[in-house]
Amino acid sequence: MKKDWVTVKNLSKYYRVIRKEPGLKGTLKSFWKPRYEVIKALRNISFSLKAGELVGFIGPNGAGKTTTLKILSGLLYPDQGEVRVLGKIPQQRHFSFLSQISFVMGQKKQLWWNLPPWETYQLNKIVYQIPEKVFKQRLEKLIHLLEVEDLIHLPTKRLSLGQRMKCELIAALLHQPKVLFLDEPTIGLDVVMQKKIRDFIKEYNREKKATIVLTSHYMRDLEELAQRIIIIHQGQIVFDGPWEKIRNYYSQQKLVKIRLRRQLEKADCPQFIVPLLQYPEMKLFINRSQLNSLLSWLSSRPEVEDLAIKDLPIEEIIRRFYNQLRN
Amino acid sequence: MKRTALSLLKQIKNNLILGQRLYLIALQDSFIFRLNFLFLRLRNIFFLLSITFLWLSLYQDGSDLFGYSKEKMLTYIIFVALLKGIVLGTKTNDLAPTIKNGELTFRYLIRPWNIAWVWFCQDWAAKSIDLFFLLPEVFFIAFIVGFSIWLPHSLLTWLIFIILVFLAVIFNFLFRFIISLSGFWWEEVWAPNWLFGIVLLEIFSGVFFPLDILPSLWQKVIYWTPFPYLLFFPVKFLLGQVSSPYSVILILLIWIFLAAIVMQNLWRRGLKTYSAFGG
Numbered sequence: 001m002k003k004d005w006v007t008v009k010n011l012s013k014y015y016r017v018i019r020k021e022p023g024l025k026g027t028l029k030s031f032w033k034p035r036y037e038v039i040k041a042l043r044n045i046s047f048s049l050k051a052g053e054l055v056g057f058i059g060p061n062g063a064g065k066t067t068t069l070k071i072l073s074g075l076l077y078p079d080q081g082e083v084r085v086l087g088k089i090p091q092q093r094h095f096s097f098l099s100q101i102s103f104v105m106g107q108k109k110q111l112w113w114n115l116p117p118w119e120t121y122q123l124n125k126i127v128y129q130i131p132e133k134v135f136k137q138r139l140e141k142l143i144h145l146l147e148v149e150d151l152i153h154l155p156t157k158r159l160s161l162g163q164r165m166k167c168e169l170i171a172a173l174l175h176q177p178k179v180l181f182l183d184e185p186t187i188g189l190d191v192v193m194q195k196k197i198r199d200f201i202k203e204y205n206r207e208k209k210a211t212i213v214l215t216s217h218y219m220r221d222l223e224e225l226a227q228r229i230i231i232i233h234q235g236q237i238v239f240d241g242p243w244e245k246i247r248n249y250y251s252q253q254k255l256v257k258i259r260l261r262r263q264l265e266k267a268d269c270p271q272f273i274v275p276l277l278q279y280p281e282m283k284l285f286i287n288r289s290q291l292n293s294l295l296s297w298l299s300s301r302p303e304v305e306d307l308a309i310k311d312l313p314i315e316e317i318i319r320r321f322y323n324q325l326r327n
Numbered sequence: 328m329k330r331t332a333l334s335l336l337k338q339i340k341n342n343l344i345l346g347q348r349l350y351l352i353a354l355q356d357s358f359i360f361r362l363n364f365l366f367l368r369l370r371n372i373f374f375l376l377s378i379t380f381l382w383l384s385l386y387q388d389g390s391d392l393f394g395y396s397k398e399k400m401l402t403y404i405i406f407v408a409l410l411k412g413i414v415l416g417t418k419t420n421d422l423a424p425t426i427k428n429g430e431l432t433f434r435y436l437i438r439p440w441n442i443a444w445v446w447f448c449q450d451w452a453a454k455s456i457d458l459f460f461l462l463p464e465v466f467f468i469a470f471i472v473g474f475s476i477w478l479p480h481s482l483l484t485w486l487i488f489i490i491l492v493f494l495a496v497i498f499n500f501l502f503r504f505i506i507s508l509s510g511f512w513w514e515e516v517w518a519p520n521w522l523f524g525i526v527l528l529e530i531f532s533g534v535f536f537p538l539d540i541l542p543s544l545w546q547k548v549i550y551w552t553p554f555p556y557l558l559f560f561p562v563k564f565l566l567g568q569v570s571s572p573y574s575v576i577l578i579l580l581i582w583i584f585l586a587a588i589v590m591q592n593l594w595r596r597g598l599k600t601y602s603a604f605g606g
Contacts, residue, residue, distance in 0.1 A: 075432050077602040098439035108433040112352060114359045119352055126345045127438050 005179055005211045006049040006072060011081035013042040013067055013235075041067045043235040044081070051178075052209040054202075056216065056226030058318060063232045065215040066105075069181045072213065073103045085179055099128050102177040106184035109164070110171055111156045117167040118152045121174060128175035135174065142170045145200060162193040169197070173204065180204070182214045186221055198224055219314040231318070233325055250317050254291060258282040258298065259306040270297060285312065345440065346448040353418055353452035368460050375408055375468050378535070383472070393540040399566050402476040403537055406562045408465050411534055412457030414495045414557050418449045419503040420520060426510035426601070436598075443590070447500050454496075479565060487572050491561040494579040499557060501586035502528070508590070511597035527552070533559030553582040 019037045020030040042064045049055055057065045070076040071083055074090030074097070083090060088097040111120045125135045143149055146166040151159060159167065165185065172180070182201065186194040202225055205212050216222055222229060223243065231239035231246075239246060263279045270293075276284055286294055291309070298304050312320075382404065386397040395403065425431045435442050469476060479485065502523075509519045529535065531554035538549055538559050549555055560575045569575060 070432075073437065075436055075602075077599055093436070095439035098437065101437075103433070103437050105433060108429060110433045110437065112356060114356050115352065119355070123345075123348050123352060124438075126341070126348050127440050129341060 003051055004048045005051050005053075005086055006047075006213075007082075007084045008048065008068075008072070009046050009082040011042055011045050011068075011071065011083060012040070012079050013064075013071060013076065014079050015039045015041050040235050042071075042078075045232070045235070045237045046081075047230060047237060047240055049211050049213070051211055052205070053228065054205045054212045054214065054226055056214050056222035056229045057232060058215075058219075058222060058229055059232035060322065064235045065232055066183055068232070069103065069183055069213060069215065072179075073101055073181055074098070075103075099175060100177055101179045101181070102172040102175070103181040104168055104172045104183065104185055106165065106187035109156070109168065111164070111168060113157050114155055116153045116155055117148075117159075117171065120156075120171050121152070124171055124174050130175060138174055138176070139170070142173060145203070146170065146196070162189045165189060165193075165197065169200070176208060176210075178208075178210055180210050180212045182212065184216055185214070186216060186218055194218065194221065201225060219318065223314050231321065233322065238325055239321065246317060246321065247311070250312050250320060252288050253312050254286050254288060255310045255312055255316070256284045256286050256291075256294065257308045257310065258284070258304060260303050261305045262303045264301070264303050268301070270294070285316070342441070342444060346444065349445055349448040350451050350455075353449035354455065357418070357452055357456055368464070371408075371461075372464055372467075375404070375464060376471075379404060379468055379472065393537070394568075395537065396477075398475050398477045400537075401472050402478070402566060403562055405465050405469055405476060406565060407534060407558050408468070409458075409461055410492065410495075410558050410562060411529075412461040413454055413492060414499050415528065415532070415534075416450070416454035416457040417499065417503045418453040419446045419500060419507055420524065422446060422504065422507035423510035423516035423520065426507070426597075427514075427516065431601075443504065443594075446504060450496075450500055450503075477566060479567060484565065484567075487576075488561060488565050491556075491564065491572065491575060491579070494576065494583065495557040495561060498553060498579060498583050498586060499528075501583060501590055502553070505586060505590050505593060508593045508597050511593075511600050528554055528557075531555060532557040533562070537563070539563075553579075553586075556582065 015038070016036045017039055018030060019035045020026050045064075045068070057068065059065050067076065071078050072085055072090060074085075074093050077091050086097060086100055088094055090097060111117050121139060124130075125132075130138070143152065146169065148163065148166050148170070151163050152167060152170075156164060156167065169185070185201070186197050189197065198221055201212065201214070204210060205225075212225075214222065214225060226243070228242055229239070229246070230237055258281070260280050260282065264273075264277060266274055266277065269277065272290070273284070273294075276282060284294075298307060379401070382397075382400050385392060386400070389397075391397075392400070422431075425435070435445065506519050506523050507516070510516050513519070531538075531549050531552055533555060538546060538555050541549070556575055556579050560569060563569050564572050564575065
């Protein structure tokens with residue numbers, strides 16, 4: 001039985017924002033008597049993570065993913081509920097806690113902007129009290145894995161977004177955190193770079209048995225990395241489980257991609273296709289029960305050049321999941 | 328007992344190594360060339376020159392003014408100019424924008440270190456750079472006035488002077504830190520920085536003139552603030568015009584104590600506020 005490294009019980013978090021009426025009058029009014037509005041960023045969420053688990057957080061913008069990560073790393077205070085990470089209350093900011101976690105956020109930087117990443121690594125060596133020999137080994141390995149040999153001595157501001165992200169990751173991992181929070185680590189990166197970072201995260205999780213919490217807009221990231229996903233919607237957890245479970249919900253549906261030689265005539269088509277007609281490519285989401293009749297009809301049409309049947313892509317699954325929530 | 332002492336020593340050693348590294352980083356970070364830098368130095372030289380010539384012209388008939396001989400007044404100007412770099416030199420002003428742009432979270436809060444110590448060490452980089460430019464500037468002024476400056480001979484005087492300066496450095500740091508914490512609450516941080524950092528701090532600490540040329544009511548009011556103990560009294564002590572330096576030390580210690588409590592409190596509250604608005 002593995003121990004829980006992260007436990008969250010009935011966590012709620014509210015933000016206060018100033019509401020301002022438009023125009024000069026509104027500005028003056030809000031200056032004298034600001035009107036605050038409370039936004040419920042997290043509403044009574046609970047979950048726990050075991051050692052070595054890699055969990056993906058999914059949710060639309062503003063759903064509360066980043067807020068959750070910030071509370072878990074002690075950067076924000078919860079309004080209600082209980083949070084423990086590695087047995088500690090994160091907000092107390094015990095050094096023994098801080099030195100075992102890391103937080104990487106795609107667009108925020110812990111590297112010094114004007115200086116080469118190397119300087120930050122040296123600093124982290126001292127802050128986390130990593131012995132020189134160990135430090136050298138780890139740094140060399142990380143540099144090699146992420147292929148940044150030539151970059152770490154250039155000023156950070158000269159690096160591209162992807163290069164910088166890799167250097168940030170190194171800074172975050174030199175002390176080998178047991179718990180790692182990654183918020184959109186692949187944002188703004190090209191596909192090749194995304195893949196590289198993904199592989200790297202997977203490797204770190206496997207080798208170090210670290211607990212990793214990951215958020216990403218790229219479903220590919222999550223599909224490939226996370227064994228378990230937690231979907232947050234409007235501050236609440238609406239799904240928590242393995243990928244298969246959510247896929248099964250929608251396994252009754254298939255995606256049929258059709259390539260056409262010529263346009264299909266409306267009159268020739270079965271009723272349910274008519275509104276979906278497109279040229280030269282069509283995408284149809286079809287129930288399994290309708291699949292047979294559709295296929296036999298398609299095979300008789302000379303306009304069809306090619307067709308493929310697939311499971312629903314993950315984006316579509318998530319989209320439908322949200323839609324279902326709304327209804 | 329022995330063990331805790333040992334671990335304490337180790338902790339101190341680690342923090343000193345950390346301080347050295349932070350100092351070097353801040354030094355490199357500040358030395359990235361900025362045109363601003365040059366203007367600032369020019370401004371300082373003009374300021375020193377004009378204030379020197381102003382006093383020289385006032386001393387033309389050879390008699391003492393406000394209880395200062397010409398020699399002592401020039402010494403005051405020169406030492407205050409130097410001390411301004413050492414005592415008031417700071418990088419902690421940058422804390423306010425750091426809070427505002429969220430860098431505080433990812434660069435400072437996430438690491439297992441004492442954040443006040445981090446900024447204190449960075450302050451020394453700013454002081455070093457100031458001093459690096461100030462030394463030739465002050466030498467230049469001293470050269471113009473023909474090195475007619477007044478220096479004490481007693482070693483004890485210098486020792487006490489160093490203690491005073493060190494305490495002033497600590498208070499200045501705490502004060503700047505407190506001002507910068509306004510970044511947690513206020514959108515614009517230049518206003519408090521300007522009011523406290525320049526107007527109050529520089530005038531009331533005696534950068535522009537020795538405070539005892541002011542009417543005595545003014546003096547009394549100003550002496551109730553911590554600022555004159557940063558530059559004015561230390562330099563005055565060096566000139567042999569402070570009979571009880573220990574009371575100055577005591578007053579500084581009290582101010583440091585008060586500032587440390589305020590700082591701790593504001594910091595804790597600031598972090599909570601930061602959190603309430605989504606930092």
